[in-house]
Amino acid sequence: MDTARLLNNPLTSGLLDFLFPPLCLGCGEYCEDEPCICARCRARIETFTTLTCLTCGAMIPLEQSCPICRERFFPLFAFGNYVAPFTEIIRQFKFKGITSPARWIAPLVCDQFGESLYSRASRVDGLIPIPLHPSRQHARGYNQAEVFARALGDKLLLPVVTDLLYRAKRRRPQARIDREQRARNIRGVFEVDRTPAESGRYILVDDVVTTGATVREAKRVLLQSGHRVIGVISMAHGV
Numbered sequence: 001m002d003t004a005r006l007l008n009n010p011l012t013s014g015l016l017d018f019l020f021p022p023l024c025l026g027c028g029e030y031c032e033d034e035p036c037i038c039a040r041c042r043a044r045i046e047t048f049t050t051l052t053c054l055t056c057g058a059m060i061p062l063e064q065s066c067p068i069c070r071e072r073f074f075p076l077f078a079f080g081n082y083v084a085p086f087t088e089i090i091r092q093f094k095f096k097g098i099t100s101p102a103r104w105i106a107p108l109v110c111d112q113f114g115e116s117l118y119s120r121a122s123r124v125d126g127l128i129p130i131p132l133h134p135s136r137q138h139a140r141g142y143n144q145a146e147v148f149a150r151a152l153g154d155k156l157l158l159p160v161v162t163d164l165l166y167r168a169k170r171r172r173p174q175a176r177i178d179r180e181q182r183a184r185n186i187r188g189v190f191e192v193d194r195t196p197a198e199s200g201r202y203i204l205v206d207d208v209v210t211t212g213a214t215v216r217e218a219k220r221v222l223l224q225s226g227h228r229v230i231g232v233i234s235m236a237h238g239v
Contacts, residue, residue, distance in 0.1 A: 026085030035100030078237030106151035
């Protein structure tokens with residue numbers, strides 16, 4: 001009997017549920033709902049109704065531009081605030097190989113920002129997930145930003161570009177250092193493959209954006225190579 005038939009067998013699946021009951025990714029309680037996030041935790045996730053300008057930090061109403069930064073407006077489309085229970089859900093997605101939150105959040109964030117996001121998506125050439133260093137991706141087995149980007153690409157009908165921006169240097173994880181040191185820590189870690197002759201317009205994708213240092217550095221490097229970055233989409237934003 002192959003694996004698929006084994007898992008679909010009622011006796012086998014019942015035994016697996018008994019031995020490994022499905023638990024909510026947020027609170028750890030028994031949960032049969034897809035994607036293993038209970039109704040209580042879903043209701044507790046603080047979602048955003050505004051954009052964030054990653055240049056100055058201001059919260060901007062949908063369909064508007066930043067009145068302070070003007071042409072330097074760098075909008076972030078973030079699904080939820082990076083506080084409990086969302087922090088635990090993201091941790092499970094990022095470090096435990098549980099990728100279902102990406103497929104759940106992708107259509108929600110698109111619906112959440114509606115025309116403001118779709119209009120920008122219609123003017124770009126693709127989505128660029130923030131890359132991991134090859135050694136870190138090898139150890140983890142996947143790049144969580146790329147998993148989320150592919151779920152977004154299916155919804156926005158955009159290709160996911162993984163061969164343009166890459167992480168050439170390994171540094172300490174941003175989450176483990178002081179907020180004031182993050183810009184210095186991330187400086188110079190990204191490089192751009194200069195093989196493509198034509199410049200492009202892109203939206204960056206990451207799982208969590210806090211200070212914005214990582215995505216701003218990625219934007220800077222892409223801009224130096226003749227590309228444009230017109231925004232960022234993330235699962236969570238630490239306000």
